[in-house]
Amino acid sequence: MLLGLMSMCLVFCDAKRDLKIKVLRASEDCKTKAATSDRVVVHYTCRLIDGTVIRNTYDKQPDTFKIGSGEVIIGLEYGMVSMCVGEKRFIEVPSELAYGEEGKPPQIPSNATLLFEVELLEVKRSFLESILDRKLWFIIYIVAGVFLILLVVFKCLPNLPSQKKKIAKNKKKN
Numbered sequence: 001m002l003l004g005l006m007s008m009c010l011v012f013c014d015a016k017r018d019l020k021i022k023v024l025r026a027s028e029d030c031k032t033k034a035a036t037s038d039r040v041v042v043h044y045t046c047r048l049i050d051g052t053v054i055r056n057t058y059d060k061q062p063d064t065f066k067i068g069s070g071e072v073i074i075g076l077e078y079g080m081v082s083m084c085v086g087e088k089r090f091i092e093v094p095s096e097l098a099y100g101e102e103g104k105p106p107q108i109p110s111n112a113t114l115l116f117e118v119e120l121l122e123v124k125r126s127f128l129e130s131i132l133d134r135k136l137w138f139i140i141y142i143v144a145g146v147f148l149i150l151l152v153v154f155k156c157l158p159n160l161p162s163q164k165k166k167i168a169k170n171k172k173k174n
């Protein structure tokens with residue numbers, strides 16, 4: 001598990017270093033933060049360095065996608081983690097975390113850095129998901145539960161033979 005966490009960090013922390021994130025507008029009342037596996041509703045513009053607009057959702061409806069599912073480029077997913085509802089961010093995504101050397105012809109050239117301005121409008125989470133999202137608490141509950149079960153099992157079982165022995169000893173004395 002520790003190895004898993006470490007390797008996740010190797011990928012995740014490295015990626016975070018390459019991203020440039022700037023908060024353009026903070027959320028006044030941050031109640032919900034976007035996390036992996038959240039379904040988010042966003043408005044965004046995506047531009048190339050030279051200013052060419054690749055995508056602008058303000059023209060039509062906001063976009064909806066699930067963070068961590070690969071529906072959008074990984075740089076945008078990483079860049080939005082722990083973003084508040086109501087917050088607006090500038091995210092500069094290097095090509096390695098976007099479309100890489102291949103690009104996405106004809107719109108996105110090879111090795112293109114993408115500039116996003118993202119506004120998080122909504123986080124859609126079911127009740128179960130919101131519980132599961134508190135992963136740490138979930139793990140603590142499970143560990144505590146297992147511990148309790150072990151405690152009960154081991155407290156009861158070894159006592160039975162030792163009590164029998166005691167009874168046996170008492171009988172011998174008598």
Ligand SMILES: *[C@@H]1O[C@H](CO)[C@@H](O)[C@H](O)[C@H]1NC(C)=O
Nearest residue numbers: 095100101102109110111112
């Ligand atoms: C893209 O980047 C790679 C690796 O840095 C390089 O080998 C390649 O020539 C670049 N392609 C273009 C079109 O700039």
